[in-house]
Amino acid sequence: MKKAWSLLSLILVFILAMTGCSGQSADEASGVASKKGKTLTVWAWNTNVPVLKQAEKIYAKDHKGFKLKIQEISNNDMYPKLTTSLQGGGQGLPDIVLIEDTHIQGYLHNFPKAFVNLSKKGFDKEGEKFPSYKRELASRDGNMYGMPFDGGPAGVFYRTDYFKKAGINPDSIETWDDFIAAGKTLKQKTGIKFLSLDMNSDDPVYRLMLNQQGSFYFGDDNKPALASKESQTAMKMLKKLKDEGVASNVTGWDAWLSGVASGKVATAVSGSWMAGLIEQQAPKDKGKWGVFPLPAFEKGGNRAANIGGSAWTIPTASKNQDSAYDFLKFFSTTNKIQEIATKGGLFPTLNTVYTSPLFTEADDYFNNQKIWQIFANETKEIKAANYTGNYAIAKDEAVKAQSEILTSGKNIPTALKAAEKRLENRLSTKE
Template sequence: MKKAISLICMVLIIGMLSACSGGNSEKTSKDDNKLTAWAWNINVPVLEAAAERYKKENPDFELEIVELGREDVYQKLTTGLQAGGQGLPDIVLVEDDRIQGYAEAYPKAFLDLKKYGFEEQKDKFPTSKTDLLTVNDKVVGFPFDGGPTGVFYRTDMFEEAGVKAEDIETWDQFIEAGKTIKEKTGKAMLGLDLNGDDGLYRMMMNQQGSLYFDDKGELVLTSEQSMNAAKVIKQLKDEGLVKNTVGWDAWISAMVSGEVATAPSGAWLSGSITGQGKDTSGKWGVIPLPAFEEGGNRASNLGGSNYVIMENTNMKQEAYDFLEFFSTDEETQLEAMKGGLFPTLNTIYDEPVFTEKQEFFTNQPIWQTFTQQMDSIPSVNYTGNYSVAMDESIKAQSEAVSGKVSIEDAYKAAEDRLKNRVK
């Protein structure tokens, strides 16, 4: 009898513990009828502010935002997709260079926004974004921020060297300007991590309408566009115009401490420069990326992100309605700009902030420089093999600038290796 009573008590205790454990576990919209979103860093306060505004018109709306590290989001997203969608939220932030890979590897993972009316909003965004998000005739995400590019430059160094930044229209002119600046000031033209990153190469490829793959998914590391980009990078190195900056911190430090004269990058770099180089206010300007030939395209992109809705959410319409508001609400886009994100919503570009002179940037309306190129950014095909292609591209760049092999041989070897890796 005592054993029976003890067994009953044990079962009851286990049941109570299980109930308590369930109450403390991470909830999803399936459990508590609220939307859940995963995001990181500066994106979180933008989501929070938008949710508060949306709730004013939709009082029953609830959004739980789970802040995770960027790589944690991808790790958990991948794990959840491999498990058939288990443990995933309703909404996830995914960057431009990742979204095609996920959509191709898991074709049923994301809600097709075309079925919910996205076509009515499509013209509010640049084609480079809507093309990116159209995978297998499905629209798999809402465009959010972008990375239109430009050359951030130190006006004080250019003035000391007698170089006018606005006269630089081509990469050849950029190199010549770099030589003059090096001669007059002793400073390098730009910082690059030639053995660890190929950001400049990617910008150059994008402005030529390409990347590691063409629009059909064929490798183009040995293409004319690739050779154009690689030759400029090698010439910059050979002319002594590059400061070796290994890693993000060294790159930023070289800019704000005055070790380099320029930084070709995405618009988002403005946040890092103004944040970490407060004492350099009034010593910066921005020009469009140089072209490969006079009159050539100077628009490119580096970075950007989007929001996807998981197909297995039980709140499809609710998630769509909120993200449609989020991605087209002008106040939300202005909120995003405070954190350094650049909105891709084109209906906002006539707002005063885009034409206001920025004291930090020598009273230049730098946002206008970026908005003017949004419609000219070529669409590119990242594919699901983007990360391995980047790995081989960086190896090729490192080998090419070392001088041990020719540029052509370095990129041919990389393309051959990549073909084996993506079989």
Template sequence: MLKVSKLLTLLLIVSVVLAACGGNNENEGTNTGAGGAADEKVELTAWAWNVNVGALNSAMELYKKDHPNVELKVEDIGRLDVYDKLSTGLAAGGAGLPDIVLVEDDRIQGYLEAFPKGFVNLSEKGFDNKADSFPAFKKELASKDGQFYAFPFDAGPTGMFYRTDIFEQAGVNPETITTWDEFIAAGKTIKEKTGAQAVPIDKFKDDALFRMMLNQQGVYYFDKEGKIDFNNPQVVKAMETIKAMGDADLVKDVNGWDGTVSATIDGTVATVPFGAWYYGTIIDQAKDASGKWGVFQLPAFEKGGNRASNLGGSSWMIPSESKNADAAYAFAEYFATTDEVQLIAMEQHGLFPSLQTVYESELFQNDVEFFSGQKIWKLFSEEMKDIPTPYYTKDYALALDEAVKAQADTFNGKNPADALKEAAQRLADRTKREINQ
């Protein structure tokens, strides 16, 4: 009886092994994206806000065609609420966090510094094989110590959105504006001939133009080593240029986002320097001005200097405590690296892609009727490869606060170098960081 029992046991083991092998052959080539069987149901959760929610849902519709077992629940909980909940969850060891979360590029390094084990190492899952599909600055922002922790998503290559009718009325050709000095000279002519000021700036609450000017020069609030860089001559030059605009009465002081949009609509400014994403605001809010807009690159600080810069952009991250990390990785990689998905995100949701392979598509070669038939997407896409990397650190928010104060002091009459030097010292006191002298 014992021998029979052993024989039955052996036969049972063999049959299980054969069944398993048969199952593998039957499903060979099936990519479940869930780290399990093809029919295993997986529900992923994601946190995002605004148009990113629609982009996620559009991507999942396509993804489910080959991965019907994967569902996605997107929670639209607002940008600042995402960060509050994310920080709280990470501090609690990952409790209550989603499988995928949207994080703006200026916050990624701060999270990685504060929570070094808080997010999935994407390089260990093979994302390095996709790295060359993205521009250098996006790769650097999404990684730490040579390892990827975020999937690069949208970006904000910058440009000078300008009113073609105002420029024509003033007799100014935008093609002749290649430096900031030339821009100021043109601005004076436009102001004299049309009454329109050159740019809108929220003088006392935001420094968007200052940041764009820093980035195009390859400098920022901090240097690559994390030292405070406000005293850098190139940083001072940017603030001096903004002061020169103010002294010439070329700056319209606006109150926040709504003030900028109002100036865009009413034609009281000739240009609006912003990221490519501002296209959507213009066509939505200034519908009556179709055919009266164009774009040219930011002027350089010297002849032949860099005109490429970035403002805004975000990436996707996977918290380490995700119970569905493999499935989350599979979907997020698909989302970030699939041309069709990225084109939908741009066409339907206004998100400029970081994925360089889409730049050869028809969309990026087309004339844009609203912008006087100009190929504005081609212009923005060609800029991406030349954008320097800004170094944010975990103290970016404090640095932004001090930079805005320095800008306010400058508009109130203080020498730009002195305003920045004082801001650097205040920032050092608040962060205990070294100042790059």
């Protein structure tokens, strides 16, 4: 018996010694992290918190003692906090951080060793469960650094009662020109505005138009592409929407959302996440809303684009990397969890959930349409946007150019070339 206890003691000492050397906790060093209960810290914002709490309860049924310590941080406050922690060598970082797709590549570029390579943890076995654009957005040099979560496949949300009154069949709207013609008809017959845009301080529809053309602020060579053919095509269409009286200007997100929810405008070109906002903001309008696919630039053209989305990352500073990965694998590849996320207004990019009743059955709020199926079908056609690490700076210049073109009447090629030049200058001084 004494020999047995001595042997056991030596094993424990060895494990503790290895743990001290590797920076891992004892249960991870012994290979039983996924079987034992642990407390993991998480940084995430508003709509994601309820889903995390539900996932925690379900996961804990097979992982006794498992807990999540969730710190709710707005996505605007997240990045200064995350950047400061990374610059400080990872001090104060949690085990799991949610990062928007628009920002992931920037962090992978500026802090190449700051996040765990999920491919080495076994992610590649799960890869085909997610659309290619989501995998591309969270990868670097062929390796995954973010567990794909929600996405924002785009579409047109519209008031079915207004369309019916104007005699417009949404199925007849295949192109942006069709969209403009419908807008003019609806305004003429109902007096209601067709579309509102924040022309001076945000550019979501411009970004969608770039994405559906397979382009973005930057080209494949990572050089600024604000003056590209695709960019000019998108801006010309935006100007046409305004000049034809279809799009009206509005200031700020709150005013834009209020106009949509109150029925002052007939349509909203947005991501799938808009469904939850409309239902929340306008509960009395049940049955009065519908969805149709994003218009193409030409008949038969691409009608798929994405706006929004995020992925879960594990900082290398975490001492619970195996436990964090095991939980994220469960969270991101379990249909039940993704169904909970969908009901909370987040669109899942896990393709196995698309056959669940939630996606195949009609939604009574949206005029008994299968709206989630529309968005699910779109994910296969979405192309990854090249956000790079300079997304925020490029967006700033794109919005300035949009404002000059739509509200000041500046020539499109001239404004976009000037914006591209300004962006190049800002990037050169940044380096």
